[in-house]
Amino acid sequence: CAQFFRYIDWLLTVPILMVEFYFILSAVKKVSGGIFWRLLVGTxxxxxxxxxxxxxxxxxxxxxxxxxxxxxxxxxxxxxxEAGK
Structure with a gap:
């Protein structure tokens, strides 16, 4: 049961970290919205x-x-x- 709640926590926090990475990246250089979705799917x-x-x-x-x-x-x-280029 504890592992269930740990993964619920990760399902909330890890995608938020990916969103934060996307926002920081888009503030530095022009990136497509596709990278956001690819990072989210990978997560x-x-x-x-x-x-x-x-x-x-x-x-x-x-x-x-x-x-x-x-x-x-x-x-x-x-x-x-795309993020590494």
Missing amino acids: LVMLIGGYLGEAGYININAGFIIGMAGWIFILYEVFAG
Whole structure:
């Protein structure tokens, strides 16, 4: 039950951090709105994959791989994607 509330907290706070990153980035240079949605999708994939694996809805290794895929996508967008250019 505690893990459920931890993930609810993360579902609120982590996307807010991504929104903050987008606003800071857009204040520094011109970026499209698409980067906001890509970062948000990466964040949700990371969190939902981790939760599903930890809660036992899917295999824990599959949840880890899905969560890491979301994280790697975020890193790509930040460093090599539109935000990194």
